[in-house]
Amino acid sequence: MNIYGWIGLLGIIFFTLIPFFNKAHRTREEIQKAIITITIVSGIMIAVLVFNINFLTAFLLGVLAMILFDRKTYTKKRLTIYGVIILIAGIAAYALLRDNPNYVIQHLEENPESSSLYLAENGEPVITYHSTDIRPLASTVKTLIALEYAMQVEENKIEKDQRIPLVDLNRFYWKNTDGGAHEAWLEAVKQNGGIQNNEVTLHDVAKGMVTYSSNANTDYLINLLGVDAINQRKTELGLTQHEDVYPIGSALLIPDYIQKDGMSEKELIKALQNLSMEDYRNLAQSISLQMKTGEIKANETTFDSSPAVQRVWSDRLIGASANDYGKLLALISNDELPPNAAETIRDLMEWPMQLNEENYKKYKHIGSKGGSTLFVLNNAMYVENLKGDQYEIVLLLNDLKFHEHFLLRNNRKSFESKLMNDANYRDEVLDALSN
Incomplete structure (x- = not known):
C-alpha cells in the first residue's frame, strides 16, 4: 500500500471523527456508525499489513462491509439500487476476467x-x-544472468553449494521494489530448511532470482559474476540486439541519488531523462557497489516512487x-x-x-x-x-x-x-x- 492509500484511509478516520467536536452529533447512533467505520478501515489496514492482502481487494471488501452494516441498505429502494450495481459489476467482471486469448x-x-x-x-x-x-526486458533479463551463472559453475569459477550470508543479500534489498518476491523466496527457503546459520547456498540465491524474481538476489549475482563477464557472454552467444547489463535494482535508487533539495518531480524526471544511457548504467553500477559495501543502506528504507518516476526507470531497463x-x-x-x-x-x-x-x-x-x-x-x-x-x-x-x-x-x-x-x-x- 503506497502513501496515497494511507492518506486515504487515515482521511476517512479523520473525517469520521470531526463531527464529534460538536456535542449535538454525539448521539448513540452516530457513535455506533463511527465505531463501525473506524473498525472497517482498521480491518483494511490489518488485512494489507498483516495478511498481505492486495490493497484494492481489501478496500472493496471494506466498502461491501460498510454497505452491509448500513441500516438504510435494507430498504426496497436501496436493495434495488444495489441489485442493479451488482448486476452491472458482474457483467463487467465477466468481460474482464473471462478467458479471452x-x-x-x-x-x-x-x-x-x-x-x-x-x-x-x-x-x-x-x-x-x-x-x-x-524493448525493455524487465526481469526477463534474468535468463541471461542465470545462463552466465550456469556457465561459471561449468567453468569452476563458482560453486553451487558455497554458502552466502543473508546479510550480504539484504544489502541489495529495497522493500516494495519486487512485489514481495524476496520475502516469498526467503519464506520458501526457510520452510525447506535451506537457511542454516543465517546462510543459504548460492544455487538457492540463483533460484530466488529466477523462480521468485528477487531483485536483491539479481543484483547480488550481477556483482558476483561481474557485469563485464555477463556482457561478454551475450556477445559470445551472438546476441547482437541485446543492450549491456547493469544492476536493475540499484537503478531504482538513482532518483534519490540525483535529487536536490527543492527539486520538483517534473525537474527530477527531466534530470533523469537528460542522463546519457552510459552515465545511467555507470551510476547504477556505482550505487550497487555502495550497497554491497554498506555505504548505502537501502534495506533501511521503503521504496515509494511515483508512477511518473517509475516510468523513466522502466523505459531505461535493459533492452x-x-x-x-x-x-x-x-x-x-x-x-x-x-x-x-x-x-x-x-x-x-x-x-x-x-x-x-x-x-x-x-x-x-x-x-x-x-x-x-x-x-x-x-x-x-x-x-x-x-x-x-x-x-x-x-x-x-x-x-x-x-x-x-x-x-x-x-x-x-x-x-x-x-x-x-x-x-x-x-x-x-x-x-x-x-x-
Whole structure:
C-alpha cells in the first residue's frame, strides 16, 4: 500500500471523527456508525499489513462491509439500487476476467510500435512479429544472468553449494521494489530448511532470482559474476540486439541519488531523462557497489516512487529483441550448452514443471522467465511436449495502460497454451499479424 492509500484511509478516520467536536452529533447512533467505520478501515489496514492482502481487494471488501452494516441498505429502494450495481459489476467482471486469448492478438495488432512476438517450432521461426525491435526486458533479463551463472559453475569459477550470508543479500534489498518476491523466496527457503546459520547456498540465491524474481538476489549475482563477464557472454552467444547489463535494482535508487533539495518531480524526471544511457548504467553500477559495501543502506528504507518516476526507470531497463531471447531459449532447449551448465540452467528455468506436477502429463520440459513493471509485461518460454516437439515463445509488451496490463496478464497464459497446442490457432495468429 503506497502513501496515497494511507492518506486515504487515515482521511476517512479523520473525517469520521470531526463531527464529534460538536456535542449535538454525539448521539448513540452516530457513535455506533463511527465505531463501525473506524473498525472497517482498521480491518483494511490489518488485512494489507498483516495478511498481505492486495490493497484494492481489501478496500472493496471494506466498502461491501460498510454497505452491509448500513441500516438504510435494507430498504426496497436501496436493495434495488444495489441489485442493479451488482448486476452491472458482474457483467463487467465477466468481460474482464473471462478467458479471452484473442485479446492478446488484438493488442499485438493494434500496438505494433510497442509489441513483439517470436514463435519457433522445432527450430524454425514461425512468427516474427516486430521481433528485431529492442524493448525493455524487465526481469526477463534474468535468463541471461542465470545462463552466465550456469556457465561459471561449468567453468569452476563458482560453486553451487558455497554458502552466502543473508546479510550480504539484504544489502541489495529495497522493500516494495519486487512485489514481495524476496520475502516469498526467503519464506520458501526457510520452510525447506535451506537457511542454516543465517546462510543459504548460492544455487538457492540463483533460484530466488529466477523462480521468485528477487531483485536483491539479481543484483547480488550481477556483482558476483561481474557485469563485464555477463556482457561478454551475450556477445559470445551472438546476441547482437541485446543492450549491456547493469544492476536493475540499484537503478531504482538513482532518483534519490540525483535529487536536490527543492527539486520538483517534473525537474527530477527531466534530470533523469537528460542522463546519457552510459552515465545511467555507470551510476547504477556505482550505487550497487555502495550497497554491497554498506555505504548505502537501502534495506533501511521503503521504496515509494511515483508512477511518473517509475516510468523513466522502466523505459531505461535493459533492452533486447524477441529474436535474441528466442535464440537464448533455443540454446537451453536444444542442449547446446556444456553438460554441467545445461543441467544447471534447466534446474533454474524449469520451475513451472516443479511447481505443477500436472505439466509432466503433457510436457517433457517447460522453462520460463517473465518480467513486468507498471508499463511492461513480458515472457520468454521454451517448451518440449511428450511427442518431442519444441517451441520457443517470446512475448514483449511495453507502454501498457493499467487496463491493458490487467487484461494481458489474465489472458497471456491461455494465449501461449493455444499457440503451442493448436496448429490451426498458430495459423490464425500468423494470418492476423501478417495482415
